[in-house]
Amino acid sequence: xxxxxxxxSAAAGNGAPESGAPQSGAGAQPPAANAPAAGPANPSPxxxxxxxxxxxxxxxxxQSGEWKPGEMIPSEMDLAARYKVSQGTVRKAIDELAAENxxxxxxxxxxxxxxxxEDVVKFRFLRLVPDEGEPHYGASRVLECKRLRAPAEIARLxxxxxxxxxxxxxxxxxxxxxxTVLDEIWLLGTNFKGLTAEKLNEWKGPMYALFEAExxxxxxxxxxxxxxxxxxxxAAELLSVAPGTPLLSVERVSFTYGDRPVEVRRGLxxxxxxxxxxxxx
Numbered sequence: 001x002x003x004x005x006x007x008x009s010a011a012a013g014n015g016a017p018e019s020g021a022p023q024s025g026a027g028a029q030p031p032a033a034n035a036p037a038a039g040p041a042n043p044s045p046x047x048x049x050x051x052x053x054x055x056x057x058x059x060x061x062x063q064s065g066e067w068k069p070g071e072m073i074p075s076e077m078d079l080a081a082r083y084k085v086s087q088g089t090v091r092k093a094i095d096e097l098a099a100e101n102x103x104x105x106x107x108x109x110x111x112x113x114x115x116x117x118e119d120v121v122k123f124r125f126l127r128l129v130p131d132e133g134e135p136h137y138g139a140s141r142v143l144e145c146k147r148l149r150a151p152a153e154i155a156r157l158x159x160x161x162x163x164x165x166x167x168x169x170x171x172x173x174x175x176x177x178x179x180t181v182l183d184e185i186w187l188l189g190t191n192f193k194g195l196t197a198e199k200l201n202e203w204k205g206p207m208y209a210l211f212e213a214e215x216x217x218x219x220x221x222x223x224x225x226x227x228x229x230x231x232x233x234x235a236a237e238l239l240s241v242a243p244g245t246p247l248l249s250v251e252r253v254s255f256t257y258g259d260r261p262v263e264v265r266r267g268l269x270x271x272x273x274x275x276x277x278x279x280x281x
Contacts, residue, residue, distance in 0.1 A: 054083055055093035062102060062113060063257035069115035069212055073103060076111075102220065115212060127250075128269060129277045130175065137206055138175040143238075145169045145197035147189060154186045157253050157264045165189025169200065172238055179239045180274060186264040191217045217262055222254040226276065235268050248276055 048056075058079070067073045076094065080087045094111060097103045104114045150158065150166040158166070166189050173181035187195070192215050203210045211217045229249040236243040248269040256262050269276065 050085060051089045051092040051096075054079075054085060054089055055096055057083065058093060058097060059102070059257065065216070067113050069113050069218065072110045072112050100220070115209065127276050127278060128175075128181065128274045131273050131275065138173040138180060140200070140207070141172045141174065142197045142200045143170040143172065145195065145200055150186070154264055158186065158188060158261050160188065167192050167195055169197075171200070175274070178270075178273070180270050182235055182238050182268040184266045188262045191215060191262055217256055219254045219263070220256055222252050224253075225251045229268070231268070239268065239270055241270060245270075247271075250276070 167187040169185040252265040254263040
């Protein structure tokens with residue numbers, strides 16, 4: 001059994017209650033005479049609830065690859081023993097991870113690390129819904145995939161230095177044989193060594209599943225900005241619409257574990273037969 005990490009030993013070990021709050025006792029030593037006085041310059045530390053600390057430790061194991069996408073994680077009982085906390089604390093941590101689609105409970109089987117192959121995840125990042133029929137991934141035609149130095153704006157969004165290595169992908173997505181999305185995608189070069197247009201064109205399935213399976217990079221969350229634009233001549237030609245046609249412009253920044261940005265995606269959407277759906281909760 002793994003021992004409790006040092007960061008939780010005060011909160012959960014040695015018989016301490018699970019509140020995560022620091023304890024004081026008769027043996028506590030008075031502050032040194034030259035200790036700095038408490039005040040705005042020396043704010044008191046904040047303590048997260050214990051289940052949040054357990055959630056962070058489980059997330060670290062997901063990030064390190066201890067439990068890979070599609071694999072079952074240890075039971076709540078085993079995790080409780082590993083971290084020396086109650087099963088209720090572990091259950092609350094897993095509830096939050098499940099709500100964030102990082103793990104999924106399967107009745108009678110256990111809890112599994114989700115993958116971008118699963119419907120609950122793979123359609124999470126596909127917000128384009130057809131007016132008729134069920135959501136589905138379109139056919140991808142890669143126009144180019146090249147490695148270059150990050151321009152300033154992309155570097156800022158990816159939290160890297162201007163000139164650092166990035167991969168730029170341009171592609172067209174077609175639905176029912178109609179060009180619908182023109183994507184410009186920027187990826188961290190360090191995460192996607194060996195990514196080529198040939199690899200992208202050979203892959204059958206969601207692009208994020210490729211990133212997960214071949215490059216060990218999993219998209220956890222994303223932020224988006226949406227606005228209306230008019231098609232310029234290049235976009236009009238690639239999307240088979242007239243110049244000036246209204247398009248939906250979607251800029252997405254996707255993050256992996258540790259809230260680290262790894263992708264900037266700028267898409268132009270034809271909404272003649274589709275609409276953009278966002279579920280709010």
